[in-house]
Amino acid sequence: MKNSGRKGSSFSSVSLSPLLWPLVALGLILLFNFIFTAGFFQVRLQDGHLYGSVVDILTRSSPVMLLSLGMTLVIATGGVDLSVGAITAIAGAIAAVSLQSSGLTGSGGVALPLAIALPLLASIACGLWNGFLVAFLGVQPIVATLVLMVAGRGIAQLITHGQIISISNSAYHFIGGGYFLGFPFSVTLVIGVLAVVIGFSRKTAMGLFIEAVGNNPVASRYAGVNTVGVKLLVYAVSGLCAGLAGLVISSDISAADVNNSGLYLELDAILAVVIGGTVLSGGRFQLMGSIIGALIIQALATTINTRGVPVQLTLVIKAMVVLAVCLLQSPSFRARFRQSTKPRLPRITGAEGVTLKAQSDSGPSGSGGL
Amino acid sequence: MKTQKTLVTRTKLSLTLAFLTVAFASVLSGCTEKSTKTTTNTTTTTKTESSPAKAALVVGFSQIGAESAWRSAETQSIQDEAKKRGITLKFSDAQQKQENQIKAIRAFIAQKVNAIILAPVVETGWEPVLREAKAAQIPVVLVDRGIKTSDETLYSTLIASDFVEEGRMAGQWLIKKMGGTANVVELQGTAGAAPAIDRKAGFQEAIAKSPGMKIIKSQSGEFTRSKGKEVMEAFLKSEGNKIQAVYAHNDDMALGAIQAIEEAGFKPGKDIVVISVDGVKPAFESMVAGKLNSTVECNPLLGPSAFDAIDSLVAGKTLPKKTLVKDQVFDQSNAKEVIASRAY
Numbered sequence: 001m002k003n004s005g006r007k008g009s010s011f012s013s014v015s016l017s018p019l020l021w022p023l024v025a026l027g028l029i030l031l032f033n034f035i036f037t038a039g040f041f042q043v044r045l046q047d048g049h050l051y052g053s054v055v056d057i058l059t060r061s062s063p064v065m066l067l068s069l070g071m072t073l074v075i076a077t078g079g080v081d082l083s084v085g086a087i088t089a090i091a092g093a094i095a096a097v098s099l100q101s102s103g104l105t106g107s108g109g110v111a112l113p114l115a116i117a118l119p120l121l122a123s124i125a126c127g128l129w130n131g132f133l134v135a136f137l138g139v140q141p142i143v144a145t146l147v148l149m150v151a152g153r154g155i156a157q158l159i160t161h162g163q164i165i166s167i168s169n170s171a172y173h174f175i176g177g178g179y180f181l182g183f184p185f186s187v188t189l190v191i192g193v194l195a196v197v198i199g200f201s202r203k204t205a206m207g208l209f210i211e212a213v214g215n216n217p218v219a220s221r222y223a224g225v226n227t228v229g230v231k232l233l234v235y236a237v238s239g240l241c242a243g244l245a246g247l248v249i250s251s252d253i254s255a256a257d258v259n260n261s262g263l264y265l266e267l268d269a270i271l272a273v274v275i276g277g278t279v280l281s282g283g284r285f286q287l288m289g290s291i292i293g294a295l296i297i298q299a300l301a302t303t304i305n306t307r308g309v310p311v312q313l314t315l316v317i318k319a320m321v322v323l324a325v326c327l328l329q330s331p332s333f334r335a336r337f338r339q340s341t342k343p344r345l346p347r348i349t350g351a352e353g354v355t356l357k358a359q360s361d362s363g364p365s366g367s368g369g370l
Numbered sequence: 371m372k373t374q375k376t377l378v379t380r381t382k383l384s385l386t387l388a389f390l391t392v393a394f395a396s397v398l399s400g401c402t403e404k405s406t407k408t409t410t411n412t413t414t415t416t417k418t419e420s421s422p423a424k425a426a427l428v429v430g431f432s433q434i435g436a437e438s439a440w441r442s443a444e445t446q447s448i449q450d451e452a453k454k455r456g457i458t459l460k461f462s463d464a465q466q467k468q469e470n471q472i473k474a475i476r477a478f479i480a481q482k483v484n485a486i487i488l489a490p491v492v493e494t495g496w497e498p499v500l501r502e503a504k505a506a507q508i509p510v511v512l513v514d515r516g517i518k519t520s521d522e523t524l525y526s527t528l529i530a531s532d533f534v535e536e537g538r539m540a541g542q543w544l545i546k547k548m549g550g551t552a553n554v555v556e557l558q559g560t561a562g563a564a565p566a567i568d569r570k571a572g573f574q575e576a577i578a579k580s581p582g583m584k585i586i587k588s589q590s591g592e593f594t595r596s597k598g599k600e601v602m603e604a605f606l607k608s609e610g611n612k613i614q615a616v617y618a619h620n621d622d623m624a625l626g627a628i629q630a631i632e633e634a635g636f637k638p639g640k641d642i643v644v645i646s647v648d649g650v651k652p653a654f655e656s657m658v659a660g661k662l663n664s665t666v667e668c669n670p671l672l673g674p675s676a677f678d679a680i681d682s683l684v685a686g687k688t689l690p691k692k693t694l695v696k697d698q699v700f701d702q703s704n705a706k707e708v709i710a711s712r713a714y
Contacts, residue, residue: 037608039607039608040607046633046634046635047635051633051634051635052607053604053607056600056603056604056607060600060603162436162439163439164439164595164622164652166652177629177633249596252596252599253595253596253599253625253626253629254629255595255625255652257594257595257596257622260592260593260594260595260596260597261596263594301600302604304589305589305600305601305603305604305605306604306605306607306608307608308587308588308589308608309589311558311561311588311589311590312561314561314589314590315561
């Protein structure tokens with residue numbers, strides 16, 4: 001009786017809170033702008049597409065949203081993928097170089113599908129390499145993906161000879177800079193990928209396998225889950241997401257800037273995942289949460305840029321907001337906060353403590369009696 | 371064509387895999403093998419005997435690496451100038467490692483070169499090796515970056531651009547263009563970087579003279595196209611029609627900003643004047659297209675000045691501790707003529 005009641009309450013808190021707190025944080029940032037930043041929510045049509053700060057937040061956050069989707073799955077298996085930033089650089093570099101060589105032959109249109117397919121295939125290969133190191137060789141994920149994080153940018157520099165390569169293909173520019181029915185295409189892309197990943201992880205058993213591997217890889221292997229396959233898959237998906245992000249980034253600025261494309265973006269992606277309510281130790285994941293997390297990060301950045309915060313203060317303000325969001329997100333912090341403000345909860349925990357104490361007391365004394 | 375392309379990708383892929391395996395192996399073994407060092411210290415010697423009078427002159431050049439087009443242009447300039455003057459140049463690429471540069475300098479000293487040109491990768495840690503050069507009476511000329519040392523006699527002169535002057539020139543050009551009144555937004559470089567600090571200071575100093583010039587927004591675009599575009603987008607949202615000019619601390623940010631301006635429905639170069647610093651080739655292309663208004667060159671072609679300095683030093687003259695390279699403003703009026711001759 002008592003057990004079932006507790007289970008019910010914990011179930012309701014799980015289904016409600018993971019998305020609630022990230023949404024509250026995002027809402028607070030937007031509310032701040034609603035009150036203090038004039039014209040922040042103004043959206044108008046400009047040359048047939050939506051134009052405004054809110055649209056900027058969506059467009060600018062799309063690379064991090066893409067990265068965070070793959071990252072969420074990787075983190076759910078108890079891993080982490082540090083190489084995603086470098087993979088964006090590789091993808092952008094391959095796209096730019098293949099478009100360039102096709103430009104020489106004068107057939108830009110024919111090569112475009114190839115110029116999109118090649119970088120994506122390379123990104124999947126990069127992801128599989130990470131998965132291979134983690135799943136087959138048993139290298140710690142943070143170390144295994146660090147290899148590609150460092151080497152990947154070097155590979156991208158090899159491809160472009162360290163130069164920024166301009167992309168003059170207007171069809172390619174559509175990926176990151178175009179508009180689909182007046183709506184930024186990069187955001188449409190994110191929604192598409194999100195739908196696929198959610199469908200794939202929630203409508204099939206795959207999500208369960210991923211969580212199982214994250215919770216207890218040994219037990220799930222004994223239960224018949226192909227842990228090696230699951231890990232390979234999530235790293236490959238993460239690589240693919242990074243490749244898509246790389247296409248978005250490079251097509252947005254119409255150039256492959258390998259030294260800066262996706263630089264430190266892996267950290268933003270991890271942050272988005274964590275803010276979104278996915279635990280770094282794995283075993284559970286919140287795809288929508290990660291999307292909201294990415295939106296929080298970008299809403300903050302856009303707010304800072306729009307309001308004209310002194311450059312020296314920018315990072316400090318970012319850090320403070322991130323800290324606040326993380327604390328808001330943390331159940332143990334909220335519990336402590338509630339404990340110190342509300343008198344009702346301590347009494348309950350106190351009562352539990354007493355029963356626990358009574359149980360533990362009875363144990364040793366019983367054994368002592370024997 | 372298709373097979374060729376797949377072949378290219380396949381080689382790229384196998385290259386990638388080979389690279390990764392090496393990287394992985396080095397991570398596992400603790401990154402301390404000596405094997406890489408033989409490849410990093412490639413010293414090539416260019417010899418030409420066009421002018422016999424100076425044929426005896428041997429100069430060692432320790433370059434940081436080839437991380438940007440700017441640096442490649444600098445290397446090319448010094449190599450070309452050496453060839454032109456009939457100087458034997460011993461060139462060493464340090465691949466971003468001070469350790470390699472120090473070894474190269476020691477090698478130059480052992481080979482008894484007449485002078486050493488050094489582009490220092492970092493500011494500190496040069497005293498011991500420069501003391502050795504001084505003891506061997508070999509003058510050292512620093513190019514494009516300075517060093518921090520308590521003993522200034524360790525090097526003969528520093529040949530570099532003056533970032534403050536670049537900012538000043540940008541400011542003066544803009545005042546002239548805008549007739550002394552304009553609302554300017556500034557895209558700063560990476561917070562704390564010397565070029566960002568100096569280019570900001572120089573620009574502010576220049577526009578302080580005309581009270582009509584105002585910086586209405588200033589934010590870091592981190593020297594990159596993406597950030598330049600992102601920050602400019604935000605500026606356009608908050609200031610809109612008020613913005614009359616953009617001052618970017620480098621060309622890449624300006625190129626990003628130009629895209630943002632276009633997407634907001636304005637004409638860059640006409641509705642909003644854009645000026646930046648560096649003078650890379652894409653900036654010239656943008657000027658020819660009428661989008662970027664002006665760029666202040668940060669000249670990497672230091673070869674002539676470097677060898678002029680060496681000639682004076684070998685002749686026994688002393689030079690000032692800092693030789694500033696003259697930078698030039700380019701704008702749409704002369705971009706077309708010079709674009710073909712741009713080396714970087």
